[in-house]
Amino acid sequence: MTEPNSQPIFLVVDEDPSAVEMLVGDLDRRFHADYRVMGETSAAAALERLAALHEAGDQVALIICYESMRAMPGSELLARSRATHPQAKRILLIDYSDRRKLEVIASGMALGHVEHYLTKPWRPRQHLLYPVVDATLAAWTRANWPGFELVRIVGDRWDPLSYRLRDALERNNVPYGFYDGASPEGSDLLAQLDEVPGRPVVFLADGRVLTTYTDADIAEAAGAHVRPKLDSYDLVVVGAGPAGLSAAVYGASEGLSTVVLENLAMGGQAGTSSRIRNFLGFPSGISGGELAQRAFEQAWMFGAEFVFINGATGLAARGDRLVVALADDGQVSARAVVLATGVTYRQLDAPGIADLIGSGVFYGSALSEASAVKDQDAFIVGAGNSAGQAAVYLARSARSVTLLVRADNLAKSMSDYLVREIGATPRVRVRLQTEVAAAHGVRRLTELVLRDRRTGHDETVPAAALFVMIGAIPHTGWLPDEVRRDRHGFILTGRDLAGQDRAGPDRQAPLALETSLPGVFAVGDVRAGSVKRVASAVGEGSVAIPQIHEHLLRQANRAAT
Numbered sequence: 001m002t003e004p005n006s007q008p009i010f011l012v013v014d015e016d017p018s019a020v021e022m023l024v025g026d027l028d029r030r031f032h033a034d035y036r037v038m039g040e041t042s043a044a045a046a047l048e049r050l051a052a053l054h055e056a057g058d059q060v061a062l063i064i065c066y067e068s069m070r071a072m073p074g075s076e077l078l079a080r081s082r083a084t085h086p087q088a089k090r091i092l093l094i095d096y097s098d099r100r101k102l103e104v105i106a107s108g109m110a111l112g113h114v115e116h117y118l119t120k121p122w123r124p125r126q127h128l129l130y131p132v133v134d135a136t137l138a139a140w141t142r143a144n145w146p147g148f149e150l151v152r153i154v155g156d157r158w159d160p161l162s163y164r165l166r167d168a169l170e171r172n173n174v175p176y177g178f179y180d181g182a183s184p185e186g187s188d189l190l191a192q193l194d195e196v197p198g199r200p201v202v203f204l205a206d207g208r209v210l211t212t213y214t215d216a217d218i219a220e221a222a223g224a225h226v227r228p229k230l231d232s233y234d235l236v237v238v239g240a241g242p243a244g245l246s247a248a249v250y251g252a253s254e255g256l257s258t259v260v261l262e263n264l265a266m267g268g269q270a271g272t273s274s275r276i277r278n279f280l281g282f283p284s285g286i287s288g289g290e291l292a293q294r295a296f297e298q299a300w301m302f303g304a305e306f307v308f309i310n311g312a313t314g315l316a317a318r319g320d321r322l323v324v325a326l327a328d329d330g331q332v333s334a335r336a337v338v339l340a341t342g343v344t345y346r347q348l349d350a351p352g353i354a355d356l357i358g359s360g361v362f363y364g365s366a367l368s369e370a371s372a373v374k375d376q377d378a379f380i381v382g383a384g385n386s387a388g389q390a391a392v393y394l395a396r397s398a399r400s401v402t403l404l405v406r407a408d409n410l411a412k413s414m415s416d417y418l419v420r421e422i423g424a425t426p427r428v429r430v431r432l433q434t435e436v437a438a439a440h441g442v443r444r445l446t447e448l449v450l451r452d453r454r455t456g457h458d459e460t461v462p463a464a465a466l467f468v469m470i471g472a473i474p475h476t477g478w479l480p481d482e483v484r485r486d487r488h489g490f491i492l493t494g495r496d497l498a499g500q501d502r503a504g505p506d507r508q509a510p511l512a513l514e515t516s517l518p519g520v521f522a523v524g525d526v527r528a529g530s531v532k533r534v535a536s537a538v539g540e541g542s543v544a545i546p547q548i549h550e551h552l553l554r555q556a557n558r559a560a561t
């Protein structure tokens, strides 16, 4: 990351010159110390200006564009501006009364070319304009403006270890800088070494230089704890995704001494989402990383302790206590354990897919993205019931939905009623023995290359969205048999365990989120039958806590009799 040459730019676009003048004035009044504010009164002039700024190497931080322009809708201009200024943040301006435009905003957000929206009139500025611009700029600044670097990595950008380090630091919110070994900054740093190793070198702010290291060394150097401070707690939470973070907030705030174990990065799957748009209270969405960081701080302020890069590897009941084995061969005991280890979605391994996640390529669920595919061509990879349901659902708004199936038959993996429903839905087409060979698009999916598995023939088709629904693998392989699971490995809880014997002295029916091992609870995506959403994971994390109190009460009553 380099310091911008000159002040980054805001560009305001509207065909009404007085609106441009007023908005430029309002923005300039507040942001002139750090940004240059410019205005254009036509889409053509705006595109020309953006091209010229790109040519000159100027940084555009923010583009605000009015939707109802005659020559080109603002949303289209924002989408086009990604070609020259992919890093810029984009705000769509709509008339306050024009509720129809909400569809345009939702679709723009789903496809990644609208970050926020503003309404006309935007005054009072302090209430309606500045908070939206501030939030947008905060995100732009984090990604584009150099700041304090606790860790500096020097290496080859394409070395997988260097990517893994960057990803872990990014997801754990550690301020860092990455420098290519051949860059002037990188060479200067490497000049401190007698010998340059064939792997990324880590330079710490306190002057230490690490040439050989483990993940735990880096986490510790970045200020994280990698071992629990105590031997025993009231509650051990395994996993710091939304469900585990929520259990930590509610557990710690309700008086339980709580430790959270996380073997990778805070935020879980949600931490990999650039924008979560369906979480209550965030109408313009929030990045998964930011949501996780806020939850982490909240749990920490209530007294929860966090241990990173040292996950759980075993679990056993010892009398009334539960003992969790750790990856570093240590262990920690607790009166209750919350399993919030989530799942990993099976990844589609085709060129171009990874770069377009969230910008037309979606994992997990199609429900919240239906507006993104309105009158467009959508594709779903998968042959299970979730893929079938998504196809029928998306067909209500998409121009066409194509289900891409590797097998030669849908009935093998999908319920008969869904196969029939798909057959009766004209907009859904099924392509058997077909796989995705590549995805194309500049920061937004535009085309897919589909391969016929019988002939090997490739066909390139236009595509606005690709939903990947090829299954999820729960992180439960490390658990003992006493924690019963369904045939896919998801943990059974509450009523799912009816009629089954329980391990240990507690013969009462398990509580709703309790597993077959008394005192062990399962929440979020790892639980059989769970709704795979951030909000439900958070909800289950909080609901587990009163049930833990109930379990502890049962335990105390048993001890008293």
Ligand SMILES: Cc1cc2nc3c(=O)[nH]c(=O)nc-3n(C[C@H](O)[C@H](O)[C@H](O)COP(=O)(O)OP(=O)(O)OC[C@H]3O[C@@H](n4cnc5c(N)ncnc54)[C@H](O)[C@@H]3O)c2cc1C
Binding pocket: 238, 239, 240, 241, 242, 243, 244, 261, 262, 263, 264, 265, 266, 267, 268, 269, 270, 271, 272, 273, 275, 276, 277, 278, 279, 310, 311, 312, 313, 340, 341, 342, 343, 344, 345, 357, 363, 364, 475, 478, 523, 524, 525, 526, 531, 532, 533, 534, 535, 537
């Ligand atoms: C790219 C993407 C985008 C998404 N977008 C949305 C969205 O917009 N809206 C929405 O509602 N949902 C979305 N989801 C789904 C949502 O993120 C999940 O439903 C949610 O994160 C589940 O939370 P969880 O805490 O149950 O599990 P996870 O988020 O999977 O977290 C589990 C955590 O446990 C850790 N862990 C696993 N095993 C161990 C172990 N043995 N010891 C210690 N730690 C362990 C993992 O490293 C992980 O951090 C998205 C998912 C993905 C992948």
